[in-house]
């Protein structure tokens with residue numbers, strides 16, 4: 033991040049032009065007030081996230097379009113929004129230390145701007161005076177001098193020390209609490225860092241790399257629709273690079289909106305993490321007892337990323353896919369993403385979908401905490417709490433049991449989560465193996481060519497090792513007869 037403060041844009045319309053109203057009769061627009069549009073957009077998204085539980089990665093693109101921000105403004109707004117949303121816990125600890133009060137005692141509207149300013153001061157190369165002045169301007173424009181004085185005072189204290197020094201002062205002692213220290217330093221809730229350490233097991237020494245990977249800006253992954261375009265052709269068409277593991281993956285390094293790419297608009301490609309591509313492909317590669325008659329099921333299919341890949345692969349061999357999703361608007365997304373493919377969408381609960389048993393292959397891409405995709409969902413680490421896990425695990429076990437009941441003899445179910453939390457992964461699979469007559473396959477063989485998959489039989493992908501989301505998958509096969 034090399035952005036420094038630029039002169040604020042001025043409106044071309046003279047202040048007072050509209051409706052010929054006198055100058056003093058209306059508030060100046062943000063541009064007229066000299067407010068930086070990128071920072072204002074970032075502040076507004078942070079506010080929507082805090083007040084309405086909005087998703088930053090949905091609100092920001094819409095807001096950039098609405099305000100016609102592009103180029104450097106869009107890049108700066110994106111960096112500041114996602115960066116501040118990810119780092120919230122660390123930013124709040126520093127703000128609390130500088131304000132001499134808990135952040136819960138600070139007016140939320142001021143806190144958004146303080147987070148934005150603190151992020152710029154600690155984690156970007158934006159000149160400190162610019163970070164402070166633009167934050168103060170935003171607050172002064174909305175609340176007046178008194179509150180902007182408070183923001184000014186807090187941010188000036190933040191600016192006294194670099195991030196490392198704040199971490200050294202505020203984080204738990206690394207000798208006594210190494211996981212707590214890393215969690216603080218890499219801005220993760222401690223329970224999530226602990227869950228990652230447990231999932232890494234003997235490789236827990238890699239925890240710092242996992243946490244750091246979560247904070248890196250994620251590369252956009254595209255999937256080339258099989259039978260329509262190859263990854264090579266897609267890479268050429270988009271200027272991207274072929275992904276290392278999935279035969280359909282292309283990585284886009286450049287920023288910008290992938291939805292505007294011709295290949296994506298024309299349905300030849302879609303945005304999909306390479307790990308998700310590997311999950312869908314693994315289901316198709318699993319060895320069945322007996323021949324594959326091409327009757328496949330995606331039991332938790334919304335919004336349809338994997339259903340679309342499965343549908344395209346099924347189409348090549350004349351197979352079909354049933355896709356189940358209980359939430360109507362997510363079912364509609366599946367219909368859109370699988371248009372033209374042999375996929376039938378069922379709005380139903382996967383625990384009792386009302387489908388005829390006898391499937392050759394079933395994917396259970398279970399609802400989960402999403403702890404494996406934190407880099408793509410900036411605010412989610414601060415929204416989730418440990419109490420979410422037990423309820424999800426109950427649902428995951430029920431969905432997996434339902435899937436096993438829908439298999440034909442010799443059929444395979446692939447259980448997957450975008451979470452590495454072992455309660456959602458290994459424990460759910462162990463429970464299924466204990467309760468049901470299924471054999472666990474070596475899932476590593478279903479992701480050929482991918483290194484560092486551990487001792488099996490399940491597969492845990494990691495952002496720091498594979499550049500994918502931390503997808504988990506385990507294949508279970510029903511006895512042949």
Ligand SMILES: C[S@@+](CC[C@H](N)C(=O)[O-])C[C@H]1O[C@@H](n2cnc3c(N)ncnc32)[C@H](O)[C@@H]1O
Pocket residue numbers: 308331332333334335336337338339356357358359362380381382383397398399400431450
């Ligand atoms: C991890 S997402 C699946 C992502 C999807 N496979 C893809 O690649 O786009 C889990 C989905 O399960 C759905 N879900 C939640 N409860 C469910 C249930 N009882 N039965 C089936 N699906 C359910 C959620 O609405 C969500 O769309």
